[in-house]
Amino acid sequence: MLSVEAVSKTFGGVQALRQASLSCASGEILGLIGPNGAGKSTLVNAISGVLKPDAGSIRLADQELTGRGPEHCARAGIARTFQNIRLFKELTVRQNVEVAHITCRDVRPDAAGRIDIDALLEQYELGSAADAPAGTLSYGNQRRLEIARALALGPSLLLLDEPAAGLNESESETLAEAIEAIRRDFGCAIIVIDHDLRFINRLCDRLCVMDQGQVIASGDTVEVWRDPRVIEVYVGQSQPS
């Protein structure tokens, strides 16, 4: 489904990505982890068209996406959330979701037809706030709205950048269940970036570990934690249980 091959990106003198490669299949939940500055957000930005890679290729199913912009990638079926929430804060909760749904209806009417906006708002406990401006929601509700809006795009690939940031343990558990429900209900591929390793290990089928712009390990979650390079990168950090 998603195939990223040898993607590189330099910002001034900083090589943020060095020939990074990963793949993600339909219905798979892939965890993208690594220390601060490893290149995770840059890679997700390249996949979602927010920035153009200097080299390498990005394909989604049979679509060549390398160097295409965010709108093109959204229309191709890639939806994402951001590390720092980016909603249309003056629009209502419902309007935020409707804008995404209209985009989906234009390009993938079949997928759009399967999306029920009211059900989506209820599922993310936003029904009672549907007519409130998005900017007035609590932090947790804004995070939920970002996911609901991403789903209204009818994605075949969903990218979640630090969805558990700022959540307590029980909220993270609820979020993990919600992401599993997305896989079940939408069947899309999901890539999750997060520093909460307990959350990542509980949720993800496979992991891709980055360090200094490179993918240093990828594979089954349990296997990856046995890799000496991964252990080295995480030395000093608490090992996940």
Ligand SMILES: Nc1ncnc2c1ncn2[C@@H]1O[C@H](COP(=O)(O)OP(=O)(O)OP(=O)(O)O)[C@@H](O)[C@H]1O
């Ligand atoms: N727009 C930019 N301009 C200059 N340098 C950048 C830019 N974006 C990222 N970088 C640099 O590229 C490197 C990788 O950053 P990136 O944000 O992708 O890492 P990350 O793994 O997502 O980190 P974190 O977990 O802290 O979010 C870092 O050295 C960062 O400072």
